[in-house]
Amino acid sequence: MDFIIRLLLCFIFPPLAVFDKGCGTILLVLLLTALGWLPGTIVALIICASDKKKIGD
Secondary structure, eight states: OOHHHHHHHHOHHHHHHHHHOOHHHHHHHHHHHHHOHHHHHHHHHHHHHHHHHHHOO
């Protein structure tokens, strides 16, 4: 359930989806989102998907 909510946040507001990943990650996603919604969303999805794989192992 948490993963589904995080995926929805990736599309709505990408920096909020990576809020617990650290300051650098938040700033990177925020900068990319400011440059365009799509780059920020893609990076947030990649970060969230890689976190899901680590949890499953």
